[in-house]
Amino acid sequence: KKSGGFTCSHLRFGDAPIRSTYLVNTPDFVACHVAAYLRLYDVTRGLKKNGTFLLNSPWDAEETKKHLPDNVKAYLAKNNISFYIINATKIAHGIGLGNRTNTILQSAFFKITGVIPYDLAVEQMKKFIVKSYGKKGEKVVNMNYAAVDQGGEVVKVEVPAEWASLEGAQFELPKDDAPAFIQDVVRPINAQIGDDLPVSVFKGREDGTWDQGTATFEKRGVAALVPVWKPENCIQCNQCAYVCPHAAIRPFVLDEAEQAGAPADMAQLKATGKQFAGMTFRMQVNVLDCLGCGNCPDICPGNKNGKALEMVPFLGQEEEQKNWDYCVESVKSKQHLVDVKSNVKNSQFATPLFEFSGACSGCGETPYVKLISQLFGDRQMIANATGCTSIYSGSAPSTPYTKNEKGHGPAWANSLFEDNAEFGLGMVVAVNKMRDRLAGLMEKGLACDCCSEEMKALFVEWLNNRENADATVAIAEKLVPMVEACTCDICKDINDMKQYIIKKSQWIIGGDGWAYDIGFGGLDHVIASGANVNILVVDTEIYSNTGGQASKSTPVGAVAKFAAAGKRIRKKDLGLIATTYGYVYVAQIGMGANQAQTLKAIREAEAYDGPSLIIAYSPCISHYMASGMGKAQEEISKAVECGYWHLWRYNPALESEGQNPFQLDSKEPQWDKFQDFLKKEGRYTSLAKQFPEQAEELFHAAQDNAQWRYNTYKRLAAASWGAEVKE
Amino acid sequence: KKSGGFTCSHLRFGDAPIRSTYLVNTPDFVACHVAAYLRLYDVTRGLKKNGTFLLNSPWDAEETKKHLPDNVKAYLAKNNISFYIINATKIAHGIGLGNRTNTILQSAFFKITGVIPYDLAVEQMKKFIVKSYGKKGEKVVNMNYAAVDQGGEVVKVEVPAEWASLEGAQFELPKDDAPAFIQDVVRPINAQIGDDLPVSVFKGREDGTWDQGTATFEKRGVAALVPVWKPENCIQCNQCAYVCPHAAIRPFVLDEAEQAGAPADMAQLKATGKQFAGMTFRMQVNVLDCLGCGNCPDICPGNKNGKALEMVPFLGQEEEQKNWDYCVESVKSKQHLVDVKSNVKNSQFATPLFEFSGACSGCGETPYVKLISQLFGDRQMIANATGCTSIYSGSAPSTPYTKNEKGHGPAWANSLFEDNAEFGLGMVVAVNKMRDRLAGLMEKGLACDCCSEEMKALFVEWLNNRENADATVAIAEKLVPMVEACTCDICKDINDMKQYIIKKSQWIIGGDGWAYDIGFGGLDHVIASGANVNILVVDTEIYSNTGGQASKSTPVGAVAKFAAAGKRIRKKDLGLIATTYGYVYVAQIGMGANQAQTLKAIREAEAYDGPSLIIAYSPCISHYMASGMGKAQEEISKAVECGYWHLWRYNPALESEGQNPFQLDSKEPQWDKFQDFLKKEGRYTSLAKQFPEQAEELFHAAQDNAQWRYNTYKRLAAASWGAEVKE
Numbered sequence A, B: 001k002k003s004g005g006f007t008c009s010h011l012r013f014g015d016a017p018i019r020s021t022y023l024v025n026t027p028d029f030v031a032c033h034v035a036a037y038l039r040l041y042d043v044t045r046g047l048k049k050n051g052t053f054l055l056n057s058p059w060d061a062e063e064t065k066k067h068l069p070d071n072v073k074a075y076l077a078k079n080n081i082s083f084y085i086i087n088a089t090k091i092a093h094g095i096g097l098g099n100r101t102n103t104i105l106q107s108a109f110f111k112i113t114g115v116i117p118y119d120l121a122v123e124q125m126k127k128f129i130v131k132s133y134g135k136k137g138e139k140v141v142n143m144n145y146a147a148v149d150q151g152g153e154v155v156k157v158e159v160p161a162e163w164a165s166l167e168g169a170q171f172e173l174p175k176d177d178a179p180a181f182i183q184d185v186v187r188p189i190n191a192q193i194g195d196d197l198p199v200s201v202f203k204g205r206e207d208g209t210w211d212q213g214t215a216t217f218e219k220r221g222v223a224a225l226v227p228v229w230k231p232e233n234c235i236q237c238n239q240c241a242y243v244c245p246h247a248a249i250r251p252f253v254l255d256e257a258e259q260a261g262a263p264a265d266m267a268q269l270k271a272t273g274k275q276f277a278g279m280t281f282r283m284q285v286n287v288l289d290c291l292g293c294g295n296c297p298d299i300c301p302g303n304k305n306g307k308a309l310e311m312v313p314f315l316g317q318e319e320e321q322k323n324w325d326y327c328v329e330s331v332k333s334k335q336h337l338v339d340v341k342s343n344v345k346n347s348q349f350a351t352p353l354f355e356f357s358g359a360c361s362g363c364g365e366t367p368y369v370k371l372i373s374q375l376f377g378d379r380q381m382i383a384n385a386t387g388c389t390s391i392y393s394g395s396a397p398s399t400p401y402t403k404n405e406k407g408h409g410p411a412w413a414n415s416l417f418e419d420n421a422e423f424g425l426g427m428v429v430a431v432n433k434m435r436d437r438l439a440g441l442m443e444k445g446l447a448c449d450c451c452s453e454e455m456k457a458l459f460v461e462w463l464n465n466r467e468n469a470d471a472t473v474a475i476a477e478k479l480v481p482m483v484e485a486c487t488c489d490i491c492k493d494i495n496d497m498k499q500y501i502i503k504k505s506q507w508i509i510g511g512d513g514w515a516y517d518i519g520f521g522g523l524d525h526v527i528a529s530g531a532n533v534n535i536l537v538v539d540t541e542i543y544s545n546t547g548g549q550a551s552k553s554t555p556v557g558a559v560a561k562f563a564a565a566g567k568r569i570r571k572k573d574l575g576l577i578a579t580t581y582g583y584v585y586v587a588q589i590g591m592g593a594n595q596a597q598t599l600k601a602i603r604e605a606e607a608y609d610g611p612s613l614i615i616a617y618s619p620c621i622s623h624y625m626a627s628g629m630g631k632a633q634e635e636i637s638k639a640v641e642c643g644y645w646h647l648w649r650y651n652p653a654l655e656s657e658g659q660n661p662f663q664l665d666s667k668e669p670q671w672d673k674f675q676d677f678l679k680k681e682g683r684y685t686s687l688a689k690q691f692p693e694q695a696e697e698l699f700h701a702a703q704d705n706a707q708w709r710y711n712t713y714k715r716l717a718a719a720s721w722g723a724e725v726k727e
């Protein structure tokens, strides 16, 4: 998880220094900082007899007793545990510390345990507060002082002896109708007891393959606010679904039978578009997987009566989940009725094969990844660089990549940070070799007595169209059942390789740290190779996953790790570099600025028979945007409007038609908005606070550079092309 | 040595397979294939009693006895060695095999030793010949058959018993007035007895530093033909010296005293140019270090009576060496009388600090390296990638980098193939840090009571001009003696750092394999960093040092290892990529095409306060040019004329003046000569021979790509610049 994940700290005390680094398995003291964890994890596991348990409880003593699960109750009673509670969350909010409960709980710890005299502990904690926050002013110091003081207000809760004899006194994972893999492997790992799994549960997975779509079983329900759909204002544009970073809001189209089976209160609209005649439309929110970012209402155009989405508290929306379940389980995708690649609206009728990733709420990267999965997902092979993309795409046991109704989904793997482009090239080379072998088999099949004429016709069709994705999909549909049924040796061999009948869509995905810096040598080598790969660079202008180090993509003036006084050199123009080859498709996109251009670029890139590179502007929590991550899409729009980011495409295919391959898609920027843009992002404003003079200078340099870049693009777009090119 | 180096093969025979890989120290049989080695190496070292010695001798038996050194004679006699000779060189020439004596000597070996019956050996050798050369036709096979047959014509030479008592019977290295390091370390290593050196001879060199200028002590004298100067035709243009890959021909300017001391027959001309009033000019060949490539007469314009240089047999020119010695030892450099950076002619009055490298005769890379040493050598720090550049620049014990009269020369080191740019950046960063420290010392010095006012004035001057190379040179000249004399602590510290007073000229040198491929990620990072480094890429369009593998610089259609059927993808435009940063000085040069542009680009690159990248077209033996390496310069000229290579410069400094930074220096190519150009290089013609149809197609693709590139350059050169650029 990129945020909101589980953390467990192990701490040892002693009179002599302790240098061992192993975990504490039999603690004297356990503190549980989140009440919800009582049911998710075995919180008292290993706690010593006569030990202590502290709970950050939202309830008073009596209420707490009611909420405590039986396994915890029994453990406390059987082991003579001293049980304390404190409502640290309430205290923190009360003194203005927001969600920061740490100091309160630390003070509570000292109060309860007496590892050192409490007065001394308070004195030391306060000294440390002055040291840490002194510079931030008296107010902050005082808030933290209050946290220390109120942390002493722990309440001891008496543990009734009869708890010891409670039934079901063992911590147990939920049992439901989830697949065995989820129950036997994924949930234990998520519950932090993966180490206890026997090796045998991994039988059949020795090569490391992992089931897809495990993220959908987490249903975390962590959003405080979730969107509610107001059908009366909805124009069925699907933009909300397009931008959702978590695939948690989707349009469903219901035919008559599906309408009839739907929950009674599940509102629907008459679906627009003649291909949907007689059907209804519903924009469905998945409240348990929504991260409450707010991008969907923000982008929603609504109609004259207002927006069709509104953020409301999660509590009260739980019932929406049954509507979601109905739509997902009982409403068939209608994507075959439209050309999903033709426009933004249609693209969202395609089921995402990347859903509910653990990216930060509102992440600017994931909407691109999700969209690609909608367009090509069941043919996708993905080489993923290390970075946020790899963490939210594949942190075992959780993977958001999933399968469609046919059981087809993307193949995904992560090798290293530095070799990702090469890794992806290897995939392509391997697949091509296998497909060559398949071609050999089909050629042999043409001379075979056993294979039917119908099969032979399909062989010929495949041999002539193996690089045409749609054609291979159609062929596979007909051919696979035939080879499965045939008994000749050739068909047996073809059957072993049937996964290669359909043309793959090779993707190489990573962040700017990978693409501009550490993996650049490889990326260059791969685009130079001319291989048919599609590279997506989600550009946060920073090493996001490791906390915000500067990359060669970081613009002048931005504050980043290793660039604490503002980056001094220009942002590298990775896209322009790639155009120098002349045979590489290149695009710079920004979803929030031009949804159609984003779609078009991705489509063109994939269709281009050669290397493609897409650089996608991606707002990130490390940008510290004043408007918050819920305005990520709007931020992209502003970035393009003011000239901070430019949209363009370079399509070598145009050149062969005598046209200029370079197309500048963004309008002449409103440069007067440039400085304002910078002043709305913490990565820039923090420089202005710390080094005001240098900030002034660097911010102007940033604008100069952006203008310089834009001029370069204008020059390219204006160049006379056709006339000069000789064939 | 890149060619003509010493090789010693060790071979073991036995009835059972031998798998050990150690060297043979006590052979039964020794063959010496080059008579000159008799004096250079201890050829009979370890040869067993009653063993056999075979000499490829240019003489008959009696003459051979006369030429045999005493140590060999004594060894043969004392150890009852059977001594055989054969004139394999003469035989090879006779049957049309040129210098290829191997088969002849192999046959001789079998004849003498009888390790297997000679008839069987002959049979097997002939079988192998058919296998190896069958495809090349009957003529080649027959020549090799003849080699086998005539190899049997070895002659046994009787060894007089009295040789056993000869004086000076030990192999000894020459003793002369060479520096101790040369006598004690360099020569033993060169004579293949480096392993016998005691560790103590390396005392004081524990960190791996090595004396400069060791190559000059080799005086190999391996050229068959050397140039002779005809003063009457000479116009004193110095182009011959400019292009010499081996720094073996140089102009000397003699004042009256030097004229008086010169050998009587040493012809001179009245030196042109008023700065040389009263002086004479001589173009002096170093016949022992000349590799006989022929580039100097080829480039020589001469006057209406013809060229002023002519290749003549080395035998007969030995006497020239005393003239060279006189010029080098007794004629002072007159480079201070001219601005050596102002034009090609003047540049050659500067003493090269890179001389007599072991590059192949006529190598296209070394003239650039040499020129840079003339312009900046005594301030140069060089990070060198692995490749030909590192082999000819620093194969211990031989280094061509040397010192000037003041004892100042370049500092050179090679780290790895893949990290060279980073290595050079590290040098710059380190030097800058040291100079900052020096600045701190001088600032302290300004407040010191001990430092004189004169010194303080120099401190101030340095602090204001530390990045101005000429100024720092002048300051150092005055300041160093003063700090050496001063006793205060500050001056002691300054003295410790005096080597940093003069501004360094940082160079990063390597081949295209390094720059376009394996070191590209680092190169990109270094140019992006904005650091003031100068990068020279000697572009042979191939991995030359390892035998000609294709790199991303290899153009379409060229045959290379890993591209045996012709390279399929376009040459990468490394220079254009570098221009995308906007703050990198970039140039593509080709010495033979435009000597002045080469000089100008190197000068501008070094002067530019930021990263500079120079890509220099470099003919190489792996190009298999029909005209041979003696026409390397002319080949460059043809490459530019036909559009195969383009000359241009991108100078960011121009942009700040509102001008277009891109300048196209080569004229509209004569495209109709393009195909002819390809057809004169074996790397292309071999494709035409093996795959004629593909060749046709690829050669046209090569031309298309070259035109495409030229069009890109033209578009850049034509772009309207000043108008659009906002400051």
Ligand SMILES: Cc1ncc(C[n+]2csc(CCOP(=O)(O)OP(=O)(O)O)c2C)c(N)n1
Residues within 6 Å of the ligand: A385, A386, A387, A388, A389, A417, A418, A510, A511, A512, A513, A514, A515, A518, A538, A540, A542, A543, A544, A545, A546, A551
């Ligand atoms: C060779 C190597 N260096 C460093 C790391 C640590 N590391 C993992 S992800 C990452 C940053 C990735 O940044 P970026 O490519 O920009 O992707 P983002 O997280 O921004 O999506 C780093 C430095 C690593 N895994 N491998």
Ligand SMILES: Cc1ncc(C[n+]2csc(CCOP(=O)(O)OP(=O)(O)O)c2C)c(N)n1
Residues within 6 Å of the ligand: B385, B386, B387, B388, B389, B417, B418, B510, B511, B512, B513, B514, B515, B518, B538, B540, B542, B543, B544, B545, B546, B551
């Ligand atoms: C990482 C690594 N790979 C391979 C080699 C072997 N190697 C040494 S030099 C060289 C080729 C250098 O080619 P280039 O950079 O074009 O220089 P040139 O020899 O042509 O001047 C290679 C492959 C090496 N030293 N290190």
Ligand code: SF4
Residues within 6 Å of the ligand: A226, A227, A243, A244, A245, A246, A247, A248, A249, A285, A289, A290, A291, A292, A293, A294, A295, A296, A297, A362
């Ligand atoms: S609030 Fe954010 S996560 Fe939730 S549905 Fe809307 S866009 Fe998706």
Ligand code: SF4
Residues within 6 Å of the ligand: A229, A233, A234, A235, A236, A237, A238, A239, A240, A241, A283, A296, A299, A300, A301, A302, A303, A307, A308, A309
């Ligand atoms: S963005 Fe708003 S109007 Fe458009 S489909 Fe979504 S809810 Fe309806």
Ligand code: SF4
Residues within 6 Å of the ligand: A002, A359, A360, A362, A363, A364, A365, A388, A392, A540, A544, A545, A619, A620, A621, A622
């Ligand atoms: S890119 Fe930024 S917002 Fe997205 S997951 Fe990474 S850190 Fe979070």
Ligand code: SF4
Residues within 6 Å of the ligand: B226, B227, B243, B244, B245, B246, B247, B248, B249, B285, B289, B290, B291, B292, B293, B294, B295, B296, B297, B362
């Ligand atoms: S022949 Fe070649 S090596 Fe000899 S002096 Fe002339 S250019 Fe130099």
Ligand code: SF4
Residues within 6 Å of the ligand: B229, B233, B234, B235, B236, B237, B238, B239, B240, B241, B283, B299, B300, B301, B302, B303, B307, B308, B309
């Ligand atoms: S190139 Fe010829 S004319 Fe010019 S200096 Fe040399 S010898 Fe003289």
Ligand code: SF4
Residues within 6 Å of the ligand: B002, B358, B359, B360, B362, B363, B364, B365, B388, B392, B540, B544, B545, B619, B620, B621, B622
């Ligand atoms: S670049 Fe070519 S010619 Fe020069 S030393 Fe290397 S192999 Fe020889």
